[in-house]
Amino acid sequence: MGIFSKTCEYAIRSVFFIAHRTERGTKVGIKEIALGINSPEHFLAKILQDLSKKGIVKSSKGPNGGFYMDDGALKRPLVDVVEAIDGNSLFFGCGLGMAFCSELKPCPLHNEFKIIRENIYNMLVKTSIREFNEDLVLGNTNLKK
Amino acid sequence: MGIFSKTCEYAIRSVFFIAHRTERGTKVGIKEIALGINSPEHFLAKILQDLSKKGIVKSSKGPNGGFYMDDGALKRPLVDVVEAIDGNSLFFGCGLGMAFCSELKPCPLHNEFKIIRENIYNMLVKTSIREFNEDLVLGNTNLKK
DNA sequence: TAAATAAAAGATAAAAAAGTCTTTTATTCC
DNA sequence: GGAATAAAAGACTTTTTTATCTTTTATTTA
Numbered sequence: 001m002g003i004f005s006k007t008c009e010y011a012i013r014s015v016f017f018i019a020h021r022t023e024r025g026t027k028v029g030i031k032e033i034a035l036g037i038n039s040p041e042h043f044l045a046k047i048l049q050d051l052s053k054k055g056i057v058k059s060s061k062g063p064n065g066g067f068y069m070d071d072g073a074l075k076r077p078l079v080d081v082v083e084a085i086d087g088n089s090l091f092f093g094c095g096l097g098m099a100f101c102s103e104l105k106p107c108p109l110h111n112e113f114k115i116i117r118e119n120i121y122n123m124l125v126k127t128s129i130r131e132f133n134e135d136l137v138l139g140n141t142n143l144k145k
Numbered sequence: 146m147g148i149f150s151k152t153c154e155y156a157i158r159s160v161f162f163i164a165h166r167t168e169r170g171t172k173v174g175i176k177e178i179a180l181g182i183n184s185p186e187h188f189l190a191k192i193l194q195d196l197s198k199k200g201i202v203k204s205s206k207g208p209n210g211g212f213y214m215d216d217g218a219l220k221r222p223l224v225d226v227v228e229a230i231d232g233n234s235l236f237f238g239c240g241l242g243m244a245f246c247s248e249l250k251p252c253p254l255h256n257e258f259k260i261i262r263e264n265i266y267n268m269l270v271k272t273s274i275r276e277f278n279e280d281l282v283l284g285n286t287n288l289k290k
Numbered sequence: 291t292a293a294a295t296a297a298a299a300g301a302t303a304a305a306a307a308a309g310t311c312t313t314t315t316a317t318t319c320c
Numbered sequence: 321g322g323a324a325t326a327a328a329a330g331a332c333t334t335t336t337t338t339a340t341c342t343t344t345t346a347t348t349t350a
Contacts, residue, residue, distance in 0.1 A: 062317025207347025
């Protein structure tokens, strides 16, 4: 198990993929995305429907349809994608899963986790979706396998 | 979803609970542990069987039996518990779930995640199980709810 | 040695996450 | 308007995780 759910991993990878195409000025269909990020097509379809409802990606049906992003969405921080899929328990929940863990009634790892959660949160807040494009374009990073 | 699996959360909490009792010189039964950390009894039994096989806790059957830890185990870092249950993908896996992500063929979040994974790993390596006892004894931290 | 105790082991069951397949709806273009 | 295209929606299936219940084995103590 990683930090994110599998669903969230696919979500992030697909958003990067769509953003990449959007900056080249084209829409992209689900088959191509699924191939490009190595994910199951129909499962990804569900995820993108979700991201679409939450305004992170846009879509259009019919010939020449597909997924794309508007300029505002490209500027959004990565945390928006993660929160849309996995919620915010990763940043705000107790590391030991205790519902009532708090500053006043902390679990033994409370302070240790506070730092880690903040690290994760800050990383995801300070990076916009668009920031990852350049390296994708240059081929410095990849989304497949 | 948190950073650890539910199973791992119960594992860590039960290990803290047992360590606490061990330092007071007593063994503790599964019913009491389950109550003390607010976990399902029979599910926890499975987890402790696992931790027992892996040498993290010890157990004895029969009257006055129960779980306890030897001195070596108390000194072990917390990461041993996490690895025993959740494996090491949290520290060494790709944040976007890509099997072949590496320094040479990095995913877009590779460098960002490296830092976070190192933070988590270092935190879990530098803390020994015993270290959390004092605050438990003093009532500064709690394991229930 | 029999009764009591407590963990180990085994067998299911329930819930959640991940994945697949089919039908419907919207759009384009001829 | 009809055919083709592509996403949306709905219905399932499979796998994994979490949880429960029962039986067995080991140990103690009276």
